[in-house]
Amino acid sequence: MAEESTLVIDPSSGFCKSNSVFYSKRRPVAHPPNDSLDVTTFISSRAHHGRVAFVDASTGRHLTFADLWRAVDSVATCLSDMGVKKGHVILLLSPNSIFFPVVCLAVLSLGAVITTTNPLNTNREIAKQIADSKTVLAFTTLQLVPKLGGSNLRIVLLDEQSIPVVQNARIVGTLEEMMKKQPNGTRVRDRINQDDTATLLYSSGTTGASKGVLGSHKSLIAMIQIVLSRFKLDDGDHKFICTVPMFHIYGLAVFALSLLASGTTVVILSKYEMHDMLSAIAKYRVTYLPLVPPILVALVNNAEQIRSNYDLSSLQCVLSGGAPLGKEVIEGFVERYPAVTVLQGYGLTESTGVGASTDSLEESRRYGTAGLLSPGMEAKIVDPETREALPANRTGELWLRGHSIMRGYFHNEEATATTLDSDGWLKTGDICYIDDDGFIFVVDRLKELIKYKGYQVPPAELEALLLTHPDISDAAVIPYPDKEAGQCPMAYVVRKAGSNLSEASIMEFVAGQVAPYKRIRRVAFIASIPKNPSGKILRKDLIQLATSKL
CATH class of the missing domain: 3.40.50.980 (Rossmann fold)
Incomplete structure (x- = not known):
């Protein structure tokens, strides 16, 4: 990373032709040089003017x-x-x-x-x-x-x-x-x-x-410094509400650790419940609200009722993570809550929750983006087949390198070797491209690409298409074993109430809009799509469900 100053880097995309690396366009953050440093000491030694660190939203008890x-x-x-x-x-x-x-x-x-x-x-x-x-x-x-x-x-x-x-x-x-x-x-x-x-x-x-x-300790310190540089918390009295689980990397690194270094107050909900969250925002005058896309969608859909029952006038910013937000959701939110900025973030457990972010509404309006690379983070876009590092606007696997990257997997040398290379690059497993202005767009998961007769079919693309159907409220696409093709795309669909949409009409709907190899070959109806706490589809559960009937 020290060689960066001698490289010729495109100021728009952050791409360097000589080594095919994308560099962060964010202002760099100096990492502490002291090797003998633990994260607790790092946090406790930061000067700030804060008084209350944590508040229990339900009891009011504080530390x-x-x-x-x-x-x-x-x-x-x-x-x-x-x-x-x-x-x-x-x-x-x-x-x-x-x-x-x-x-x-x-x-x-x-x-x-x-x-x-x-x-x-x-x-x-x-x-x-x-x-x-x-x-x-x-x-x-x-x-x-x-x-x-x-x-x-x-x-x-x-x-x-x-x-x-x-x-x-x-x-x-x-x-x-x-x-x-x-x-x-x-x-x-x-x-x-x-x-x-x-x-x-x-x-x-x-x-x-x-x-x-x-x-x-290094990866946590790097995460803390990125949080401090992203949110300018020195000006004014800021309060965050912790709606995300602290047992996840984002909840642990940001809410249990990072925000302490800024002197910010964190209001803690023992578990997410919409009424409790909204009441706590009103009661404690919360300024920052982190959430996952399904909660943001609920805030948009129920805006009128919410605004008449809860005072959200203190709210300045919502932070969304887990999956990129589309135009409809962002603009729907901005229209209903004009005083609140929508920001997004992208990260993995393996990168200590760090990777990319949008730090203004203008950046979030690059609809579907995961944002610009975080400070100090480097990226490559690598062709999964040829291993060639690609320039801007080419799609491949996103590789990340920086201080916040994990040491490896515990007692699992094989998994570590396939995920981390000898130069410190983390292979994220996300299929992405980086545009001419350095914004990252996640297209799909590498492991989730469906291999149909040698073609690679991204399920997220088909899911987005299915969600445009007026009778479909949710959908997930998985690989289904096929003797001839290897795998074929299968859709699990949640119909809207009262709809009698058929399997055949869904297949027909998709077939008219995609290349032949991307067509849905099987359809099953389901009451709801299984998802993890951050809103990601649990495809392995659906694959198990589909293949258990073979």
């Missing part, structure tokens, strides 16, 4: 910055006394809470590793993650203790009570007790380097089995 750092020191002291050392893995199984960041920061300050999991996961899935990650201790709530039934892990309760109300030998204490402990300023600390592992997060696995993604 000031002074409360928070005192609690982090106390919990770190207790963990150290319990034998937690650098490299030990600690599981955090909890809904969003003002205590989530306390645990994360305390664990990271010791050089230990935080792993999180979705509270909706089954006991079997959680047990598998515990075994795979070699977890030594779990923080969870009383209600979720049964989810750890298959393990012998020591447990610390997060509930706000001093004495556990159940007799369980594995419960070794409560966070409330730990937070009252006098911090030990004289304890010997392990030396922590930026390259040391900080997080072990399991990717959602929309296309296959989930894998443990190793994030470093």
